[in-house]
């Protein structure tokens with residue numbers, strides 16, 4: 001997993017509440033065999049005029065001009081501003097995969113759905129919770145100033161505006177540690193290799209039929 | 212020594228390490244793999260340059276996407292084909308045993324595993340599929356997991372888990388004639404609801420449960436997930452041991468003796484403490500039929516479609532009204548008056564040899580009703596199919612107007628060509644009756660194999676107890 005330490009990135013505003021994982025990545029894409037490649041289909045139904053299917057070449061698909069991520073000024077955005085309960089609905093891990101594959105590695109919202117929030121950390125995405133007033137301020141600034149960027153510092157737990165205003169955010173110590181070091185659950189469990197091996201050796205003796 | 216539950220015994224034996232936050236690193240003995248939830252996990256391994264921790268712990272087979280006709284033509288849907296071919300190449304690359312499409316052992320992953328003796332009492336079993344709970348029938352802890360966890364198990368042979376609470380559900384007294392594991396499962400879900408088991412591991416116990424064959428026990432545990440439970444399980448007894456004995460992957464000789472001695476301990480001790488305990492009487496159970504769009508919306512065949520006005524609260528009333536509308540049913544209609552268009556006998560719930568024997572007994576010498584457009588009998592595995600054919604069951608089905616198919620998930624979730632058309636009504640032995648589960652707009656009624664078979668002949672649901 002990619003570590004997340006600091007990010008100075010272009011910001012895109014997704015000004016809708018209750019964005020669900022079905023909207024983030026529609027169900028037909030679950031037939032895909034990959035963890036990557038969902039980026040072009042992120043928000044597929046909102047982004048394109050036609051119906052998307054896995055494996056499609058999206059370059060020439062008709063795009064909805066009014067959809068925020070289609071706007072020229074937000075191309076290359078790495079930070080997504082969102083509204084409450086972002087990522088609700090089905091538990092599909094394809095949702096954070098699509099967000100990451102599109103290029104976002106940080107989502108800032110007043111609240112997130114639980115499973116999505118967890119899945120973000122498992123995939124190297126930093127979800128940040130800031131309160132509604134701050135969110136309003138960021139949304140306004142982002143829309144007003146083309147090329148609006150934010151500084152995110154996970155170590156310091158701050159989001160800083162171009163004007164130098166800093167907002168503190170909370171993050172679970174353990175998750176922070178994993179994200180800072182790019183440790184996924186697997187990498188962490190693999191730090192226990194000795195313990196697992198000695199467990200196995202013991203079991204090989206006491207329950208050999210399991211091996 | 213403190214009295215322990217069956218769950219606690221197995222859980223305790225699999226703790227590799229306890230973490231400070233109360234979670235544990237749990238060792239996984241058996242990992243079943245299929246084509247839909249594994250590709251990203253394998254890709255993850257590849258990207259990180261990791262290898263499976265213990266290749267012989269995992270066994271794979273394609274099931275969800277496979278065609279049930281004309282196998283020799285291969286899979287025509289390119290997306291499905293890619294998923295299946297990806298499973299083949301991943302298994303080859305990582306050295307994992309796979310029973311591929313051309314292998315007689317191929318089948319629904321939860322039918323294949325037990326049949327091969329891959330599931331042994333006391334194991335921890337996982338699979339990227341919620342119906343992994345099936346394998347708890349062997350006195351094991353068997354849980355469905357997500358794709359990240361599939362990768363985690365492949366890479367480390369462990370999972371990070373928090374211990375669930377344990378609930379024992381006793382079904383007391385002798386099991387009445389015609390009442391199967393499926394009826395018991397639907398009955399229990401009807402009583403506790405689809406969230407009744409949330410946060411729990413369920414142990415099914417009592418005389419009626421013990422009287423079930425392994426097939427019946429697997430059917431029951433299979434549906435524990437529909438009660439919201441983490442897993443379902445049944446204590447080991449002679450029935451379990453006899454089933455496992457002699458299977459290809461089961462131990463033999465001296466090791467068998469040691470294993471059997473250990474397995475004989477796999478039951479809850481007297482006075483073991485459960486977080487919750489429920490009691491039901493087997494004599495209260497009659498053949499069940501689901502009428503709505505959730506497995507808890509089910510009733511005895513002797514009843515009528517419920518009236519939303521009788522619902523216990525506003526939320527349930529709304530749920531019932533929506534379900535009735537989707538299902539195209541009128542409140543007050545006797546369940547036995549509901550005509551059906553299609554019949555599906557199969558799935559990981561009821562795709563085993565006993566299921567086909569029971570269904571065949573109902574259709575023998577009779578013919579599917581005129582209003583039934585399609586009656587499918589889809590064996591859970593190649594070996595179930597072979598066994599059924601040896602017994603001549605395929606002929607009985609065919610002569611009755613059924614189609615006898617190749618093994619796979621088939622119309623359980625309609626990921627292949629087998630599906631319901633909008634508004635078609637199906638008597639199905641599968642486990643989920645959600646909207647669109649068997650095809651967009653399709654209407655599913657969950658029943659036992661004998662009930663599905665009888666409905667195929669009658670053209671509507673019947674009470675098999677007085678039908679025979």
Ligand code: SF4
Pocket residue numbers: 274275319320321340342558559560619620623624641642
């Ligand atoms: S038979 Fe149905 S429930 Fe069982 S594994 Fe296949 S799709 Fe899932």
